[in-house]
Amino acid sequence: MCDVRRRRANETGLLPARRSRLTPARPRGTTFAMDVLVIGGNRFVGQLVAWRLLAGGHRVSLLNRGRLPDPFGDRVERLRGDRTTADLDRLLRDRRFDAAVDLAAYSGEDGRRAAEVLGGRVGHYLMVSTGQVYLVRVGCPRPARETDYEGPLMPRPADPADHEDWEYGMGKRACEDALAEAAAAGFPATRVRIPMVNGERDHLRRIEGYLWRLVDGGPVIVPDGGGHRVRHVYGGEVARFLCELLGRRETFGQAYNLAQEETPTLLELLEGLRERLGSRAELVPVPAEQLRAAGLEPVDVSPFSGRWMSFLDPARAGEELGFRHASLDRALSSIVASFLAHPPADRPAGYAARARELAVVWGG
Numbered sequence: 001m002c003d004v005r006r007r008r009a010n011e012t013g014l015l016p017a018r019r020s021r022l023t024p025a026r027p028r029g030t031t032f033a034m035d036v037l038v039i040g041g042n043r044f045v046g047q048l049v050a051w052r053l054l055a056g057g058h059r060v061s062l063l064n065r066g067r068l069p070d071p072f073g074d075r076v077e078r079l080r081g082d083r084t085t086a087d088l089d090r091l092l093r094d095r096r097f098d099a100a101v102d103l104a105a106y107s108g109e110d111g112r113r114a115a116e117v118l119g120g121r122v123g124h125y126l127m128v129s130t131g132q133v134y135l136v137r138v139g140c141p142r143p144a145r146e147t148d149y150e151g152p153l154m155p156r157p158a159d160p161a162d163h164e165d166w167e168y169g170m171g172k173r174a175c176e177d178a179l180a181e182a183a184a185a186g187f188p189a190t191r192v193r194i195p196m197v198n199g200e201r202d203h204l205r206r207i208e209g210y211l212w213r214l215v216d217g218g219p220v221i222v223p224d225g226g227g228h229r230v231r232h233v234y235g236g237e238v239a240r241f242l243c244e245l246l247g248r249r250e251t252f253g254q255a256y257n258l259a260q261e262e263t264p265t266l267l268e269l270l271e272g273l274r275e276r277l278g279s280r281a282e283l284v285p286v287p288a289e290q291l292r293a294a295g296l297e298p299v300d301v302s303p304f305s306g307r308w309m310s311f312l313d314p315a316r317a318g319e320e321l322g323f324r325h326a327s328l329d330r331a332l333s334s335i336v337a338s339f340l341a342h343p344p345a346d347r348p349a350g351y352a353a354r355a356r357e358l359a360v361v362w363g364g
Contacts, residue, residue, distance in 0.1 A: 131310025199235025
């Protein structure tokens with residue numbers, strides 16, 4: 001590409017993406033289409049994974065309960081059933097896959113049954129785990145590395161508000177442990193731990209909650225000032241990592257953290273969103289206890305202010321596999337551009353109490 005064409009392509013974002021070192025280039029004239037099973041696959045990261053596989057020329061089978069529509073038309077095979085029942089064996093009996101990506105494994109039983117049903121019939125099994133496997137540890141380090149997985153676990157929290165998050169982390173740990181045991185016996189499993197995922201298709205609408213507050217003209221509450229550092233992951237990069245990892249035998253039996261490299265404070269993150277929107281909304285620090293006294297939960301006002309938000313060290317994936325997460329600037333710019341181009345007709349759940357938030361700031 002000549003310099004002028006390259007410069008114009010760079011300005012418009014049309015340059016082809018640089019090839020990741022994670023997947024070697026294919027020799028010219030050769031192709032390899034995989035049969036890939038995606039368990040889940042009908043929302044957010046699952047859809048991104050399926051689209052990426054289809055774009056790469058692979059054959060995709062989606063296994064889920066079919067309660068949500070998907071956008072793939074006749075491009076995919078759909079296997080309808082509940083993985084926690086005999087449906088898993090019924091649907092996969094006598095089937096073989098080059099790879100499987102499991103986005104819906106939440107318990108030790110899920111891990112054991114996946115290894116049992118797919119044992120000897122899948123070339124590579126990838127389980128999407130969570131950074132909360134570290135948060136349920138006593139004295140969880142920040143950032144958490146893969147070597148920090150072992151250690152004493154927290155008892156069930158006394159506060160009922162923490163039960164769901166604690167159970168989620170404990171369930172994912174049980175699933176990981178079952179798969180690690182199966183991998184030791186030869187099951188080709190790899191575990192990928194991710195923190196909070198941001199992206200244009202986030203069905204939990206977390207960044208979107210901040211964006212609506214930044215564009216409505218009123219002040220935006222930042223519980224306790226937002227001085228804590230955050231390290232998330234971009235949904236598109238999760239999909240890229242999972243797809244490029246398929247078939248990497250050196251990852252069998254291993255676990256990898258995946259996250260962005262940048263660690264801004266929450267306040268810095270919100271300032272970045274504000275700048276991209278061109279908003280003049282004031283970012284106002286308010287003590288979390290003052291919010292609770294007004295009947296507002298800090299995490300409803302500010303989704304990135306909850307205590308159950310993991311902070312991972314992604315160095316191993318870079319050092320051993322050559323993976324580099326796209327820049328935070330690129331991710332945030334894409335999310336904001338998508339929001340402005342296609343603003344949802346409704347508002348995220350936490351936005352319903354916006355008037356009470358403003359009353360806290362203005363003393364009404």
